[in-house]
Amino acid sequence: MAKLKGRGVAAVNYPTGMNLGGDPSQALIHATTTGSFVVTLSSVDLGQGLKTVIAQIAAETLGIPYDSVMIDTADTDTGPHCMGTFASRGTHRIGNAVIMAAREAREVMLNVAATELEVDAADLVTDGKGRIHVNGAPDKGIGVLDVALAAHFKHGNTISGRGIFLKPKSTPVPETGEMDPDSCQAHACTIAEVEVDDETGVVRVLKLTNGYEVGRAMNPALAHQQIVGGAWMGISHALYETTEPYYPDRAHGPLDFSEYLMPGPADLAEMESVIIERPASNGPYGAKGIGEMTANSPIPAIANAIFDACGVRVTSLPITPEKVLRGLDALQAVNPV
Amino acid sequence: MKGSVVSITLNGVERETLVAPGTTLLNLLREHQSLTGTRRGCDQGSCGSCTVLVDGKAKLACLIPVETIAGSRVETVENLALNNELHPLQQAFVEGFATQCGFCTSGMIMAAKGLLSVNPRPSRADVIRAISGNVCRCTGYESIVDAILAAAAGMGKPLKKSA
Amino acid sequence: METIDTSFFTEERAGSFNTVGTSTERADARGHVTGRTQFYEDVSFPNTLHLKMVRSTKHHALIKKLDVAPAMKVPGVVRVLTWKDVPNNWYTILKLIGVGPDDEPVLAEDRVRFIGEQICAVLAETPQAAAEGAKRVKVVYEELPPVFDVEEAMTSKPFTNHGSNYYIYEGHNCRRIRFGDVETAFKQADHILECRYNSAPIEHAPTETTGCVVKPEGNGRYTIYSNTQALYFTLDNTALILGVQFNKLRMIGGTVGGGFGGKVDVIVEPIATLGAMLTNRPVKYAYSRAEEMQVSSPRAAERFYIKDGIMKDGRIFARKITLYVDAGAYCRHSTYGTTKAAAHMPGPYTIPNVHVDAYCVYTNRTPSSAMRGFGVTIADFALESQMDQIARLLKMDPIEFRLKNAYRDGDMKAHRKEVEGAALVEVLQAAAKQSGQKLSSEFLAMSSYGWGSANGKA
Numbered sequence: 001m002a003k004l005k006g007r008g009v010a011a012v013n014y015p016t017g018m019n020l021g022g023d024p025s026q027a028l029i030h031a032t033t034t035g036s037f038v039v040t041l042s043s044v045d046l047g048q049g050l051k052t053v054i055a056q057i058a059a060e061t062l063g064i065p066y067d068s069v070m071i072d073t074a075d076t077d078t079g080p081h082c083m084g085t086f087a088s089r090g091t092h093r094i095g096n097a098v099i100m101a102a103r104e105a106r107e108v109m110l111n112v113a114a115t116e117l118e119v120d121a122a123d124l125v126t127d128g129k130g131r132i133h134v135n136g137a138p139d140k141g142i143g144v145l146d147v148a149l150a151a152h153f154k155h156g157n158t159i160s161g162r163g164i165f166l167k168p169k170s171t172p173v174p175e176t177g178e179m180d181p182d183s184c185q186a187h188a189c190t191i192a193e194v195e196v197d198d199e200t201g202v203v204r205v206l207k208l209t210n211g212y213e214v215g216r217a218m219n220p221a222l223a224h225q226q227i228v229g230g231a232w233m234g235i236s237h238a239l240y241e242t243t244e245p246y247y248p249d250r251a252h253g254p255l256d257f258s259e260y261l262m263p264g265p266a267d268l269a270e271m272e273s274v275i276i277e278r279p280a281s282n283g284p285y286g287a288k289g290i291g292e293m294t295a296n297s298p299i300p301a302i303a304n305a306i307f308d309a310c311g312v313r314v315t316s317l318p319i320t321p322e323k324v325l326r327g328l329d330a331l332q333a334v335n336p337v
Numbered sequence: 338m339k340g341s342v343v344s345i346t347l348n349g350v351e352r353e354t355l356v357a358p359g360t361t362l363l364n365l366l367r368e369h370q371s372l373t374g375t376r377r378g379c380d381q382g383s384c385g386s387c388t389v390l391v392d393g394k395a396k397l398a399c400l401i402p403v404e405t406i407a408g409s410r411v412e413t414v415e416n417l418a419l420n421n422e423l424h425p426l427q428q429a430f431v432e433g434f435a436t437q438c439g440f441c442t443s444g445m446i447m448a449a450k451g452l453l454s455v456n457p458r459p460s461r462a463d464v465i466r467a468i469s470g471n472v473c474r475c476t477g478y479e480s481i482v483d484a485i486l487a488a489a490a491g492m493g494k495p496l497k498k499s500a
Numbered sequence: 501m502e503t504i505d506t507s508f509f510t511e512e513r514a515g516s517f518n519t520v521g522t523s524t525e526r527a528d529a530r531g532h533v534t535g536r537t538q539f540y541e542d543v544s545f546p547n548t549l550h551l552k553m554v555r556s557t558k559h560h561a562l563i564k565k566l567d568v569a570p571a572m573k574v575p576g577v578v579r580v581l582t583w584k585d586v587p588n589n590w591y592t593i594l595k596l597i598g599v600g601p602d603d604e605p606v607l608a609e610d611r612v613r614f615i616g617e618q619i620c621a622v623l624a625e626t627p628q629a630a631a632e633g634a635k636r637v638k639v640v641y642e643e644l645p646p647v648f649d650v651e652e653a654m655t656s657k658p659f660t661n662h663g664s665n666y667y668i669y670e671g672h673n674c675r676r677i678r679f680g681d682v683e684t685a686f687k688q689a690d691h692i693l694e695c696r697y698n699s700a701p702i703e704h705a706p707t708e709t710t711g712c713v714v715k716p717e718g719n720g721r722y723t724i725y726s727n728t729q730a731l732y733f734t735l736d737n738t739a740l741i742l743g744v745q746f747n748k749l750r751m752i753g754g755t756v757g758g759g760f761g762g763k764v765d766v767i768v769e770p771i772a773t774l775g776a777m778l779t780n781r782p783v784k785y786a787y788s789r790a791e792e793m794q795v796s797s798p799r800a801a802e803r804f805y806i807k808d809g810i811m812k813d814g815r816i817f818a819r820k821i822t823l824y825v826d827a828g829a830y831c832r833h834s835t836y837g838t839t840k841a842a843a844h845m846p847g848p849y850t851i852p853n854v855h856v857d858a859y860c861v862y863t864n865r866t867p868s869s870a871m872r873g874f875g876v877t878i879a880d881f882a883l884e885s886q887m888d889q890i891a892r893l894l895k896m897d898p899i900e901f902r903l904k905n906a907y908r909d910g911d912m913k914a915h916r917k918e919v920e921g922a923a924l925v926e927v928l929q930a931a932a933k934q935s936g937q938k939l940s941s942e943f944l945a946m947s948s949y950g951w952g953s954a955n956g957k958a
Contacts, residue, residue: 189931
């Protein structure tokens with residue numbers, strides 16, 4: 001009776017977006033009288049942090065502080081169209097739409113500022129802290145607040161912008177499957193270390209070492225959340241979860257969290273992750289979608305580590321203690337000790 | 338079946354409510370008192386999203402018939418950020434990026450508060466035990482455990498002012 | 501916490517930003533920790549009716565009789581909705597982008613095709629009365645043989661309304677990828693490795709269950725408070741099912757207690773909106789935890805057969821994949837997921853001969869649908885387990901074996917899209933570095949920018 005240790009590797013890629021019929025999202029941006037900017041969407045935040053990252057993208061493009069941006073989502077009476085939050089598309093699609101809208105709004109903002117300052121708009125820059133000034137001459141400037149007030153009450157301008165991103169429809173060629181379904185690919189590699197109890201068949205994941213390529217980490221802390229939470233879900237998928245434990249037999253489906261098994265806070269693996277960035281040419285500031293990918297590489301890495309530990313190749317998910325034990329029995333039948 | 342009037346001290350204020358027999362504390366909070374910060378995740382005691390403090394102890398509001406806790410003190414997440422200042426647990430959850438979708442957060446924080454009230458310097462194992470009945474599907478738990486430990490370590494010290 | 505290794509792609513990632521790339525506080529964090537974040541279920545309206553669904557208790561059966569009269573006798577029950585109340589009872593979610601046929605009823609008509617299928621909806625003053633009413637509805641079934649195995653389903657008597665137990669892709673019974681010539685390549689290969697992989701359905705298990713509250717506004721419009729992941733998909737499908745103008749509906753949402761793909765189906769909104777229209781009262785339809793576990797769409801079970809032809813030098817020369825995606829009783833998003841799976845093949849490796857047949861198959865179980873990694877997660881389990889088996893067969897280090905085959909910029913993928921922005925080589929190098937594994941100079945020198953001479957492909 002022993003606890004057997006093993007190491008396994010897996011590497012994956014993951015598409016950002018996936019379209020069958022054309023994949024658009026839109027954004028509208030307008031300035032308030034006092035120089036805040038409202039980004040109006042009909043997009044959904046599932047917890048991945050869309051509201052945060054979209055505000056960062058809007059602030060970056062407009063050249064104003066992050067806390068001057070308000071995200072107004074999601075109401076179909078006011079928010080323009082969004083396909084939805086799925087297929088790792090949110091940051092990419094909506095981010096691009098927001099950049100387009102923010103560029104249009106920024107242009108108006110700079111034109112109004114140029115009129116107020118009596119300079120050429122092409123000479124103006126934003127400092128990201130709420131001021132617009134002549135490039136190289138920080139003293140010759142004006143606050144975004146004053147620009148917004150002037151636009152509203154003096155010049156009759158709307159500082160606003162419209163944005164859309166569309167991934168055009170790609171119809172697969174029926175004979176060959178030729179198609180262009182996605183926008184870019186993110187990448188991940190996981191090295192898993194596990195311990196297999198050869199008496200009980202229980203697998204414990206000791207450590208996951210991960211490398212993730214994400215295009216650009218718009219908010220590294222939020223990217224880290226996706227990585228850690230996704231890797232946890234990967235462990236959970238690998239070893240615990242199913243609604244049909246005897247699939248394809250339909251019997252014994254779990255009905256609640258005491259029957260549907262997932263690792264709890266006492267079952268966590270040590271995790272060491274490194275992010276690398278290869279900005280996508282078509283991504284907002286290079287960002288790719290990573291929310292889905294993070295769960296994928298840990299699963300086969302764990303399966304491969306289990307084989308490394310005890311010589312049992314489990315080819316069906318989830319890898320329950322029963323399957324490990326049956327595998328060990330089969331090995332012993334072939335090579336009796 | 339007739340209802341009955343039950344009196345509980347809710348977030349420091351005594352409240353009398355007419356409830357139908359079998360009304361759960363979760364329904365009282367959400368439907369009668371509009372305290373929706375206590376979340377309904379399963380209504381069967383298996384997810385922990387509705388965790389509140391009853392006489393200082395962490396309990397699942399969906400499993401408690403209100404009649405059985407007449408006269409008790411009940412505290413919900415809405416009672417924590419008094420005077421608009423975050424409780425150290427809340428501050429630690431914000432700073433430690435310990436929330437994602439946010440649905441389990443109220444229950445996690447109340448379970449942690451129940452722990453810290455009896456064990457102000459918990460070990461990591463103590464924290465894990467205290468939240469072991471609370472399901473989080475987003476975070477992988479680590480940031481939550483870290484945030485609770487950080488709050489415990491920082492409690493008593495002056496709070497860092499944040500923007 | 502998060503570490504960014506800037507030694508990779510240094511030139512490409514150069515740039516100076518104010519906000520992008522900084523770990524700003526989450527916009528929603530303070531709302532979350534104070535319990536003030538408003539989820540759909542935190543809105544409530546006076547006079548709300550509660551909806552409880554009567555569901556099939558059979559895998560596959562004809563409905564010989566449906567008697568709702570006993571439910572109407574329960575005090576508090578206001579109305580029971582059946583398929584006869586639904587203006588356009590047959591739909592399919594992706595019809596808005598041209599996918600057909602309409603293969604799923606909102607409420608079952610003459611038959612049920614899985615346990616848990618919606619049959620009729622009881623509307624009552626309280627959740628308790630709705631539950632009691634639902635219990636009293638009498639359904640008389642005549643059971644039919646169910647099919648649960650994907651490969652059996654391919655040849656068994658069709659139970660769907662469209663004449664086959666698999667989805668038809670432009671005249672083919674599967675989504676095909678054809679690239680090179682695998683059969684000839686297998687003859688030339690030094691090794692052949694074949695293996696079958698499979699999975700069982702997986703539930704998204706968000707802490708917040710699926711649901712909505714629909715409120716009549718008195719002006720002919722209805723506001724739907726929902727936790728859908730896709731507001732317009734839901735709005736448009738609901739309007740089509742109910743046969744109302746799109747602008748009669750307004751959706752409010754955007755804050756969801758976990759989705760993971762589980763909230764992109766359009767199930768609760770159409771029937772709750774119908775209830776609100778027919779009673780002129782707000783209606784709430786929220787899944788119980790048990791419904792979320794067994795009735796909401798799971799991640800599909802998948803079955804893979806992979807056959808690889810491998811050369812002695814470590815190159816994969818041919819890969820043939822047969823995939824069965826278990827869609828369950830109805831299509832929902834499974835046609836899309838199956839195509840996505842096909843496009844993902846043969847994984848992030850450059851293989852000159854690839855053959856994929858990806859079948860989207862119907863069985864008498866809960867319809868599956870999107871989940872985090874749709875079409876890809878289980879594929880990666882199969883592909884990367886296979887890669888491990890090959891590395892062991894060749895007695896190669898698993899990282900070096902992958903580096904040898906990793907796709908690079910300019911390579912052609914099996915679905916004939918040229919690779920750009922590749923970074924598989926670099927994540928392998930980064931993970932090796934992070935774990936302390938020393939790669940030899942040949943492998944350290946590799947990059948996604950192209951093939952080095954070491955690979956014999958220069």
